[in-house]
Amino acid sequence: MPWDWLVTTMTEISRRIGSIWRKELIHIVRDGRTFFLLFISPAFMLVMLSYLFTWDVKRFPLAVYDQDKSSLSRRYLAALTQDGTFDLRYDLSSAEEGDRLLLTEKVYAVLVAPSGLMGRVNRGHTGHLQVILDGTKPGIASQTLAQLSGRTQAFMSTLSSVPGAAEAQLLPVDIRTRVWYNPNLRALHSMVPGLIAVVMCMPAFSIATSFAREKEMGTMEGLYATPIRGAEVLLGKLLTNVACGVASVVPVVLVATLWFRVPFQGSFLLFLLLTADFLLGVLGLSLLISNFLATQQAAMVVLFLVLFVPSMFLSGLIEPVDRASWSAQIQAYVLPTTHYVTISRGIFLKGVGLGALWPSTLALGTMGAGYLLLTIKLFKKRLG
């Protein structure tokens, strides 16, 4: 009977995959350190990485060289430091001092109030304040400048005769900006869900090393000698690691929502499902790569360069994917992480479902299936 045959075969295959599954699980659980590292490392990394990407700058260290020493410059400086955004760390008495502070990165900006400032302003001219910024840190430099200009504007409007302020009032257009999904534009709320995509690359490392390790130790040959087929070995390994990965995303989500207080708008079940989808894609890629590599060391280095570094910088996590460059776009979309960044931010912040996320979901599923089939094909050849 064909039906009986099918049932027996399927039972047989799933029994064999199950035995690989058990073997893999024993490998992970047997050693307490490995177990701990595998389950906790994504959550730990998320905590560390999130502190890294907290761009909500609260304080700017500032050095001031007040040559004018007038009542105007003193009032201006007092207004600057009022709300604690600027931390007036150094009061300089020469320009060289400022240079030295910039050199050793004690401050990133030096404000110079030139002598005769108050005189000029009193005569009705514009007084020029010099801001010397550390150009080697363009991000901080432009933030500092923006904050300084804002405070300077505010200071001017507190003074009585202000020619500029009246003009600004007259502007016929007012701009109403509404930020969706992250109303206060908090860097943390944007970065934590994105970074989950990076930390969930960890299972890719562990599957690659466990694969390479079997080759290094010669236990892979032991598996060849069993009736278990190549495809079953690979599938067993893949499923174990996907399951462990999904388990380790739970503490990650807890850290994100309870520790960092990032809102979780969407469905948790969908998040778990799409995490499994991502893990299929990224673990498939990892298996494909480790198929070509003989040692764990090589697997580690290659994955770091091919997966981890691009995931950080090209996945749209930090800057949106560059639409001006074809190469950047291709690199971004063949990288599973890019799609998972979209999914994670989509579910966490936008609360969207498959209706909006299906392109990413499909891309990851296709990648996973494609990589797995390719690996099985190559793996079989090696056996023959």
Next chain:
Amino acid sequence: MLGRTVTLVVKDFRQFLRDRVLIIFILGGPTLQLVLLGQATGADITRLPAAVLDEDQTSASRALTVALDNLRQLEITNRLDDIDEARPFLDRGEISLAVLIPPGFAEALGSPQERVSVQVLVDGSNILGALTAVGAAEGAISHFAQDSVIERRELLGGGNPSGPMLDLRPIGRFNPDLVHNHYVLSAQLSLIVHVVTLLTASVGTVREREMGTLEQLMVTPLTRIELIVGKATLPMLVAFVDFVAMLAIVVWVFGVPVRGSVASLLAVTLLFIVAQLTWGLVISAVSATQQQAILLIFMIAILNVAFSGYLAAVENMPLPMQLASNFFPIRHYLIMLRGIMLKGANLASLRPQLIALTGLGIASLAISVRSFRKQLE
């Protein structure tokens, strides 16, 4: 004594040279990565997709749309017919920003009595994209309005407004054009050197432990110091060669200047590699398998990226983290690297960092010797 150490080094090199894939990736990989990242992150954010809902349909509203489209940061990819269309586009991430120009926009520009609200809707889920898009759009809209006010006043024959009372004159010291590349590439240089050092220093030794060949080394007449020196030579050389190769690319391909002395740059880098080696050797002492070592390297690498001050300023971290950052060599090294490369500093002006790095290097050697002894017992 020297002879024995040399033998060990030669053995390590043979082993290293045997793994072709590893060599290609350790030496070629970082370089390739640097080129990719230099291109990817060096540029500013440009051409963010945006949509416009033009309910005014006048020459003024069309001129504003063109002005928005002409911004480097934005590109108008969609035109909306209804405000409700914005939401699905933002949900799917197909646009980063939508601008809604209300009816009566042109009228308001023409008469001093009327005012009108232009709405800007932004996808805040990517923070840098959102900040860039909002900044660009708000800037363009207020410029547009300002220009129209000036035009109107000229038509009415009004006088020129006087300048502001105070204005800021920014000077970008060391990098007047605020070229982003210089910052990113110099930081990448230090990060790649540190990862390569960590990897080669720890994984090689852990592998010997896993394979059982470390025990064979232990029973040879090699002393502990010889063993450590021997084991440290390969990672030092690999990391140093990597650094020189990447420095060449950063300078010649990307045009980042080296304003200070190259000799002191190399000397400081060597000192950094020595100080960084400890972390590698400590990892190799505490991990039983390569898999564990790799996971540990990852965590330590992340800490290093955090404390290097590359992405987030260390001053904004909680105080315990600020204090802890001083124990990470990369914190001091990156200041020196940037100082020598971009600011033309000499070693004398970087004395505090030099002292800190030297101290960490010495402590590092002491810790390595201790951790290796434990293994021998």
